[in-house]
Amino acid sequence: MNEELMQIINGTLCPYCQCATKLVNGEVIYPHKVQDIPRPKYLDKMYYVCILNKDHYVGTYHDNKTSLGRLADTELRRWKNLGHRTFDVLWKEKKVFHSSENAYKWLSDKMGLPGELTHFGMFTVEQCKQAIEFCNELSS
Ligand SMILES: [Zn+2]
Numbered sequence: 001m002n003e004e005l006m007q008i009i010n011g012t013l014c015p016y017c018q019c020a021t022k023l024v025n026g027e028v029i030y031p032h033k034v035q036d037i038p039r040p041k042y043l044d045k046m047y048y049v050c051i052l053n054k055d056h057y058v059g060t061y062h063d064n065k066t067s068l069g070r071l072a073d074t075e076l077r078r079w080k081n082l083g084h085r086t087f088d089v090l091w092k093e094k095k096v097f098h099s100s101e102n103a104y105k106w107l108s109d110k111m112g113l114p115g116e117l118t119h120f121g122m123f124t125v126e127q128c129k130q131a132i133e134f135c136n137e138l139s140s
Pocket residue numbers: 014015016017018019050051052053056
């Protein structure tokens with residue numbers, strides 16, 4: 001994997017602006033939620049956000065440091081969510097797969113991607129659409 005792609009996947013390079021990112025808490029991402037009671041938990045999570053455009057961001061894992069994938073804009077967030085919903089039911093509800101591991105193995109074969117790159121958080125809009133199509137073929 002080349003250096004640039006690695007930085008994009010790690011959330012340290014904005015794939016839209018080709019600029020740096022910074023690690024911020026959820027209050028920066030969701031300022032309109034700061035006054036909410038009860039306080040939403042995601043406000044205390046950390047996010048990588050583009051230094052030029054606040055609409056470009058991605059969440060982190062439990063360590064509040066490892067990014068969930070590439071920075072996303074509003075459109076990509078929509079596709080990631082739809083992709084996850086379409087994919088997750090295959091193993092959670094429809095039992096097409098016995099485990100998430102099996103399901104991801106299938107998806108990585110279909111997509112022709114190594115396992116470590118087969119995560120919706122790392123997909124582009126095109127890859128999300130492709131994954132959704134494979135999932136729909138399987139469950140139709
Ligand atoms: Zn950006």
